[in-house]
Amino acid sequence: MPSTLSTPAEPASLTRAERLRLWTAIRVGDVAALASRLAGRGSGASIRGQVLTRLDPNAFADLLQGHRVLAVSGTNGKTTTTHLLAAAVRSGLGADARRLVTNADGANLHYGIASALSQQPRSDIAVLETDERVVSDMIAHARPELLVLLNFSRDQLDRHHEIKALGRSWRAALAAAGAVGPTIVANACDPLVVWSAGTAAKVVWVETDTTWSADGALCPACGTVLRRLPIDERARWDCPGCELTQPEASYRVDGERIVLPNGRMVHPDLQVPGSFNVSNAACALAAAVEFGVPVPEALAGMHTVTAPAGRFATTHFGRTRARLLLAKNPAGWAEALPLATSDPVILAIDSVAADGKDVSWLWDVEYEQLAGRRVVCTGPRAQDLAVRLSYAGVEHEVEPDLRAALGERDMPVDVIATYTPFQRLLKMAGLR
């Protein structure tokens, strides 16, 4: 019988020894997290996960047992889409919403996922943001029912030297999972995503409103230069060298609206801004519906999402009212820059490992669109941004200190930050 929303997960099958080890590791992790919190060093989720997975190396796989898993991955939009999907499923579950666990804080590596799962032992549905590098392990250990693949673009190339290598690992994991592998909900407009999902047993395609195509020049399967065919006024990609082509989608983004498989149009009425979030919502909606959530419940749930892990949050720093936007790579900046409409606008750049140590991506971002407004460059790599803006003809000033850059302002400002300064802003604002 096909599973429905109310179908419980298969219970975990762990030996007594495994249960004891896991239980002990969780308790020690909790103590470490508490100590970290008391020391004022954040939520402690990260340290909990690290202690937990150190004491029980199987914790990730063991904790996933007993859950029906819906995983979300891709370069950009993972956290927001995870929040949208979790809200949609919770809404569908109604009074049973406590069955659901999610890593809402965006901690998406093995230990972050383990940490989240350990905090809700009674849950049996897990909506999990999953780092691109963890996807193959997730497929192998968690047997997810659904896997949402959003997009694939250049990101932290000092660590991930080849964009395609991750896609290759997904293909292998999906091929190994075979018929019991997850149903994929994937972005049909991204050639690398389509190729990566090519070995999956079942795929629900979503035609998104993707603006970034710079990493889709070549066919990932055969290396031929892809062509874009104008069909129904929309460009579709196609490989002239092999079979790979943009698949026919079941769900389609049309401006602010989402076209359902039956042709009906719905307005997601989101509280998170930007066209890329309509695309994220379309993917979340498709996944929720596949999981058995009726469309109206899914939309009602998604409407409640406001500031996933601080993204798009509006907050105060002293007198300054600021809206916080995160942009981690050129595709992310392409989406975030049009949303930042304040004058001045504050841009915060860092280059520690989590941001990518190489800031050459600054030249892949169209900062020229800010011409006519004033930019405050902040963060440790403010000077690199300043030179970039000079060449772009954008008026700017440099204030490396984040708090000083925010100042005491009478008018609201938009702040776009790379990962590390974004986390600092959340901390300064008491949002994490």
Next chain:
Amino acid sequence: MKPVEIVLVYQSLLGIYGDRGNAMVLRQRLAWRGIDATLTVVDPGDDVPSTGSVYLLGGGEDAAQISAVKALKADGHLFRAIDAGAVLFAVCAGYQIVGETFTVGENDEVIEGLGLLDVTTRRGPERAVGEVLSAWTRPDGTESLVTGFENHGGFTYLGVNAEPLARVEIGVGNCGDGTDGAVQGNVLGIYPHGPILARNPELADHLLERALGHELDPLPNPELDELRRQRIAAVRRTGLRR
């Protein structure tokens, strides 16, 4: 006077590290001096113009390298432009493809390059990733520091017809032999990718002077001086000295 044409070759294939920044820098440095300049971005499938003064190649993945070599050979205009005196500046994967041969893939398949620089590239013992600092000798014999970021798996060895472009102080460079880049006539290549010309205005102006055949007025820029000061200090503080 005809505008100076800067040609960015196959940005969509070889442009993964913000490499278009080099073209933007060259054009803007001419514009700031009141010299009319245009930027031509060539996509694969389009003809490469033969009218350019400076041609630029950037970084990319294996499949993009193969595709770019094939297309540039079929097109032929780049070779003719260089014969006619244009300057070619190639970084990272672009530097590798202008050489004699380079390798791609897990099995190190040898691919014939454009043959414009007497260099060969083979897989190195480990990937070279990080900030680099080297000294480049200007035509008048004085030295200028080159600051950048390298990220390459290939090691490049110079043949007899190519001269090293720079002497490495920190980083790997060509193959860990203390050199980075190569120059042969009007063809120059070096590993630091992306907007290397943004951090190194003297190298940028050298390319332009070479292409135009005359010296350019100095262009003081305290903001750029400060960026160079920061990057040079940072790499000397944290980088591995050879």
